[in-house]
Amino acid sequence: MVAPPSAGLRGDQPVPFARAAEHPLVMPAAGHALRSLIDGAAGRAAVEMDIAVQTNSMRVQKQLVRAGHGWTILPGLGIAEDVADGTLGAAPLCEPDVWRSIVLGMSRAGRTPPAVEAVARELLHQITSAVDQERWPSAQLHTRAAPTDDT
Numbered sequence: 001m002v003a004p005p006s007a008g009l010r011g012d013q014p015v016p017f018a019r020a021a022e023h024p025l026v027m028p029a030a031g032h033a034l035r036s037l038i039d040g041a042a043g044r045a046a047v048e049m050d051i052a053v054q055t056n057s058m059r060v061q062k063q064l065v066r067a068g069h070g071w072t073i074l075p076g077l078g079i080a081e082d083v084a085d086g087t088l089g090a091a092p093l094c095e096p097d098v099w100r101s102i103v104l105g106m107s108r109a110g111r112t113p114p115a116v117e118a119v120a121r122e123l124l125h126q127i128t129s130a131v132d133q134e135r136w137p138s139a140q141l142h143t144r145a146a147p148t149d150d151t
Helices: 033-045 058-066 076-084 114-132
Strands: 024-027 050-054
Touching: 024 058, 058 076
Parallel strands: 024 050
Antiparallel strands: none
């Protein structure tokens, strides 16, 4: 949950979805993957959302929240710097929790082009660095070794 600093949100105090829905919300448009997660959480919490503005631009969402047009729901990595510099406040959502998995899958059939391997390594490096340096505080990294031909 992301709000102006004056809302007093804190990373160690989760916000129930029903409380978040009491505020006007700045949301991605219907059909956006994040919006689908949020709509599902609203349904599980049995609450109606007051959607003040819809935009798929995270930058615009943050600007609208700073300007006092509502609260929003964004991934921790996307707001970590804003929270650190005090321009936004944030807290994890609860009741229900809202989360998603990011999965990198690669074909086991055939030879993987070097460019694909390079991009995969860089993605893994960036994600691991963000988690290790606590720039993505809500993330949990789960790695699984690639299966061998014997599995």
